[in-house]
Amino acid sequence: MPPRRSYDQYCSAARALDLVGDRWTLLIVRELLAGPRRYTDLHADLPGVSTDVLASRLKDMERDGLATRRRLPPPGAATVYELTPRGAALLPVLQAFGAWGEAELGERRPTDAVRAHWFALPLLRALAGLGVRGLVEVRLEEGDFHVRAGGEPPAAAPADSAPADAAPVYAAPVYGDGPAPTPADARLTMTTPVSEAVARGTLPLLEALRAGQVTVEGEGPVAKALREG
Secondary structure (H helix, E strand, O other): OOOOOOOOOOOHHHHHHHHHOOOOHHHHHHHHOOOOEEHHHHHHOOOOOOHHHHHHHHHHHHHOOOEEEEEOOOOOOOEEEEEOHHHHOOHHHHHHHHHHHHHHHOOOOOOOOOOHHHHHHHHHHHHHHOOOOEEEEEEEOOEEEEEEEOOOOOOOOOOOOOOOOOOOOOOOOOEEEOOOOOOOOEEEEEOHHHHHHHHHOOOOHHHHHHOOOEEEEOOOHHHHHHHHO
């Protein structure tokens, strides 16, 4: 592989941008926060990226210790990419970018692609603001997804801390497509306009819950707390 380009600046921000400052890299991280993904799935959920650029970014992320690639055992028998703990530790970075970029969303443009799970990170921010901890399933018109709210951010291990021959370590996903894999602590249903307003930050989740714009299902303490606001 060609040598990685560098800003050649003795600054931690510059060093970080050496790794994740290229176009598409942080959006690949966003997708891999959902857990193992096949190359074809990544390409489908990153509309606009070319196959060459996606392959190049994934190779860079493997080289830099942000992601790993492995072969699933039968019957899956597919090659998947997933984040290492160091890669997953970019979650707070993406959340900060997302919060800063809320003002740039505005109304959805006709040319804007959308996937249901792209609302996962804004919802995680909103649930964190309410102190919610648990597995929450979300139903939107675009599809279903689930989030694991209130988990501790993955710790970023130093890049050179692991032995060269150590087995790769994979990070637990913070959200995923489709219904929750185990019984959810709460299930939320909302319309597209409500989910977009929550993502833009113009409609606080608590306000939407109190106004009945978000339907809450479930019998446990998480669902009860959300219903009561």
